[in-house]
Amino acid sequence: MLYAYSLLQPSTAARVRTVFPVLGSPAGLAAEATVCTMLLQAVARGDNLTLADQFRNWPEELRRCCP
Template sequence: MAAVGTDRVAVRQRYMERAIPESVGIPAPAVSCWTTAHADVHWANLTEPLRLLDWEGWGKAPKGFDAATLYAYSLLQPDTAARVRDAFPVVGSTASLAAEAAVCAQLLQTVVGGDNLVVEDQFRNWAEELRHR
């Protein structure tokens, strides 16, 4: 997907500069590379055989955004989260810090709104990990 160019924007720099410090507690990391992303890769948007559903939010996002999103939605299942990290080694790398922080901020904001409460502790632990990277 990253090879497909677009002028669409999935994640705005301005959003990251506001949301990451507010939700994750660190300054917004510099984005080293913007790529085309689906921007909503989670298990409900994946089918067998492999297809991605729900494309209305696709566009440019920091490198690793889709992998970070799938990782975040795997945190309740540590074995699955580890498999996602193994399959997408960009997760946990310096190159994806901005993407991970943006995804984490987005999801922590959903918690404040009353959604994803079952994963709140995992999101907060991830934010703590990001603060130490």
């Protein structure tokens, strides 16, 4: 969640990834995919609209991380 809500600040998002290397692990990627799905559902309900574009682009980032 911390990473998700830092996406509007790319330097902060990069720092979160650096400080929490677990995000690049298989378990971390699964957790990110789960959080991304939850947040995209929230966007569909009208929540977190400020981050909607970042949340929509996040799955592509995850696909690049683990082909």
